[in-house]
Amino acid sequence: EAAGRALELNPHLSDAYAAMGWYYYHGKLDYENALKQFDLALQYQSNNPDVYYGVAAVRRRQGKMAEAIESYKKAVEADPRSPEVVRELGETLTLARRYQEAETAYDRTLLLAPDNEFAYSDKATNAILWTGDLERAHTVIADALKEGRSRSNALLRTRVLVEWYRGDRKATDTALRDLEPLGDADNQFVYNPLSLLQARIELSFGDQAKARKLFDEARTKIESKVAAAADDGRLHSALGIAYAGLGRKDDAVREARKGVDLLPVEKEAWRGSFRLIDLATVYTMVGEQEKALDVLERLVSIPADFSRQMLRVVPIWKPLSRNARFQKLVKGD
Numbered sequence: 001e002a003a004g005r006a007l008e009l010n011p012h013l014s015d016a017y018a019a020m021g022w023y024y025y026h027g028k029l030d031y032e033n034a035l036k037q038f039d040l041a042l043q044y045q046s047n048n049p050d051v052y053y054g055v056a057a058v059r060r061r062q063g064k065m066a067e068a069i070e071s072y073k074k075a076v077e078a079d080p081r082s083p084e085v086v087r088e089l090g091e092t093l094t095l096a097r098r099y100q101e102a103e104t105a106y107d108r109t110l111l112l113a114p115d116n117e118f119a120y121s122d123k124a125t126n127a128i129l130w131t132g133d134l135e136r137a138h139t140v141i142a143d144a145l146k147e148g149r150s151r152s153n154a155l156l157r158t159r160v161l162v163e164w165y166r167g168d169r170k171a172t173d174t175a176l177r178d179l180e181p182l183g184d185a186d187n188q189f190v191y192n193p194l195s196l197l198q199a200r201i202e203l204s205f206g207d208q209a210k211a212r213k214l215f216d217e218a219r220t221k222i223e224s225k226v227a228a229a230a231d232d233g234r235l236h237s238a239l240g241i242a243y244a245g246l247g248r249k250d251d252a253v254r255e256a257r258k259g260v261d262l263l264p265v266e267k268e269a270w271r272g273s274f275r276l277i278d279l280a281t282v283y284t285m286v287g288e289q290e291k292a293l294d295v296l297e298r299l300v301s302i303p304a305d306f307s308r309q310m311l312r313v314v315p316i317w318k319p320l321s322r323n324a325r326f327q328k329l330v331k332g333d
Contacts, residue, residue, distance in 0.1 A: 014045030021054050029268065031058045049078035053085055056092070063269030065096040065303045083113035090122055095270065095303040099130035117155040120144030124158055125305065128165070132309040137162045153182040157197070164201050165313055172201060189274045191225065191234040193218045199245055204315040215245030233262035237278035244285035256282035265302060273304035284319055293325050300329065308332055 003023055006016035021037035024030040035058055041051040056071035072089035079085055090105030106123040109116055121144070124137040141159045145151065156179040163171040176198060185192040199214035219242040226235045240256030243249075256279040265272035276295055283292035296317075299306045311317050311330050320326040 012044050014041045014048050014051065017041035017044065018048060018051045018054060021051070021058075025054065025058055025061075029061075031062055034058050047078045049075045049082070049085065052078060053088070056088070060092050060095070061268055061270055063265065063303055065092060068092050069096060069098075081112060083109045083116055083119070086112065087116065087119050087122065090119070090126070094122065094126050094129060095305065097129075097303075097307065099126055102126050103130070115149050117144055117150055117152045121152075121155045121158040124162060128162075128310050128313065129305065129307040130309065132313040134162060134166045134313055138166060151178070151182075153179070153185060154187075156182060157185055157192075160197065160201075164204065165315065167315075169205055172205075176201070189234070189271055191222070191232070191238050193221050193238070195221065196238060196242060200241070200316070203245060204318075211245060215242050218242045219246065231262060233259040233275050235259075236262065237275050240282045241278060241285070244282045249286040252282050252286055253288070269303055273299065273302065273306065277304070277306060281316055284317060287319075289320055289323050290325070292320060293323065293329065296326075297329060 003016055003019035006013060006019065010016060017037045017040040021034045021041060024034035024037060035055065038051050038054045038058070041048055041054075045051070052071050052075035056068045056075060059065075059068035059071060069089065069092050072085065072092055075085045076082070076089060086105055087109040090102045090109065093099070093102035093105060103123060103126055106119050106126065109119040110123075113119070120140055124140040124144075127133050127136045127140060141155070141162055144155055145159070156175065160172060160175040160179055163175045176194075180194065184194050185197075195214045196218035199211045199218055202208075202211035202214060219239065222235060222239045222242055226232075226239060229235060236255045237259030240252045240254075240259065243252035243255060256275075260272075260275045260279050263272050263275055265276065276299055280292050280295035280299065283289070283295065296311070300308055308330050311320075311326070317326070
């Protein structure tokens with residue numbers, strides 16, 4: 001309504017068309033209408049950084065990463081001192097597996113905003129995806145946690161994951177204690193209760209009794225969420241992982257598949273890729289190795305926060321390590 005009223009008052013206002021574009025993007029997932037509005041905005045102001053940012057965001061959700069990167073670069077050119085735009089460029093380069101360029105973008109973000117905790121988290125994740133270098137990721141997180149810097153849920157969860165992947169039980173427990181006051185991860189990509197994260201870590205380190213108790217705690221929490229929002233694919237994916245941890249194979253696969261069906265990559269490339277990662281996780285946990293590999297092979301062929309290099313170092317995929325097909329996938333044969 002506000003964007004429409006702005007256009008009534010001034011039908012030549014670039015920012016009003018931009019606002020309408022963001023409405024179609026965020027409010028409706030209507031990418032074609034969003035692009036039409038952004039195109040109109042550019043007709044009235046050809047160097048509007050918010051519009052290039054919007055076009056890039058739409059193209060990224062459509063899985064058109066090369067086009068998204070070019071639009072983000074135009075946004076950076078129009079507003080070179082915006083750390084968030086530079087960081088978004090880095091995220092998109094990571095999705096496109098242009099990891100070296102992505103790291104350059106994250107470094108530039110941190111020059112502009114040395115306390116941007118999301119850039120540290122992104123840089124650490126990029127290092128794992130790029131080379132599987134857990135020590136490098138560990139160093140990035142250590143730099144982020146220097147005295148006086150803020151500590152977001154995203155940053156502290158990345159720290160937990162890095163310590164877990166490194167196999168350092170003591171450091172993992174310390175990181176979990178620091179994360180605990182910030183609670184569950186609840187963002188556009190995942191719903192990941194702290195209990196579910198803890199359960200997966202305990203299972204990895206071999207404490208099956210403690211893992212089962214935590215998986216059941218997570219199950220209860222997620223089931224109540226599903227009852228209130230049955231069309232949220234994140235919740236079904238998370239519930240599938242909890243069921244897998246409890247040995248409920250059929251229930252686990254059903255829920256993980258439902259997560260994918262509710263938000264396939266064809267509808268939303270970025271968020272949809274997380275549902276595929278969760279499906280591969282469930283298949284791995286319940287012993288369906290060939291089905292897991294079907295999904296993993298697809299994941300390395302599409303834009304995603306996923307890579308062959310991370311398959312080598314992330315404990316989730318350890319049960320697949322002796323599978324010849326998995327070994328071939330890791331090597332890129």
